[in-house]
Amino acid sequence: MITLxxxxxxxxxxIGSLLILTLIxxxxxxxxxxxxxxxxxxxxxxxxxxxFIGGFLMGKQSIQKGWLEGFKMGLAFIIVLFLFNxxxxxxxxxxxxxxxxxxxxxxxxxxxxxxxxxxxxx
Numbered sequence: 001m002i003t004l005x006x007x008x009x010x011x012x013x014x015i016g017s018l019l020i021l022t023l024i025x026x027x028x029x030x031x032x033x034x035x036x037x038x039x040x041x042x043x044x045x046x047x048x049x050x051x052f053i054g055g056f057l058m059g060k061q062s063i064q065k066g067w068l069e070g071f072k073m074g075l076a077f078i079i080v081l082f083l084f085n086x087x088x089x090x091x092x093x094x095x096x097x098x099x100x101x102x103x104x105x106x107x108x109x110x111x112x113x114x115x116x117x118x119x120x121x122x
Contacts, residue, residue, distance in 0.1 A: 006061045010073060014054030021046045044100070051077060051104050052111035059115025070112025074105040 025046065029039050051074060058073050059066035078101045085091045 006058070007073075010054045010058040010061065011076075013057050014050050014073075014077065017053050018047060018050040021050065047077075047081075047104060048107045051108040055108040055111025056115035056118075059112030059117075060119050062112070062116060064116075066112040066116030067109050069116075070109040071105065073112070074108030077108070078104060 025034075025039065025042050028034050034042070054077075055070040055073055058069045062069045081101070081104075085097070086093070091097075
């Protein structure tokens, strides 16, 4: 039960930060404060930052092997993202998507590694 709570908190923080950052970007884009090129750049950066935050919290709550916890979380996020893009939006698969998924996975792993180093020792 403790493991599910730990995973739930980190996934909720990932989704929460993703939604909040996307809402802020949408508001700025609505009022034409950013150019379309800047908006497309931030659309790539927001999931990276969100997965880093979620990986950080996952690593902070894990006991050992922070890289493995980050890998599991990043892999789950990538699977959900792939299913959404493939089944929901009907996007075709390209190599750049594989590269982006790899970057997301690496950011989640790095966040978890840094999070396990910031853990308080009792």
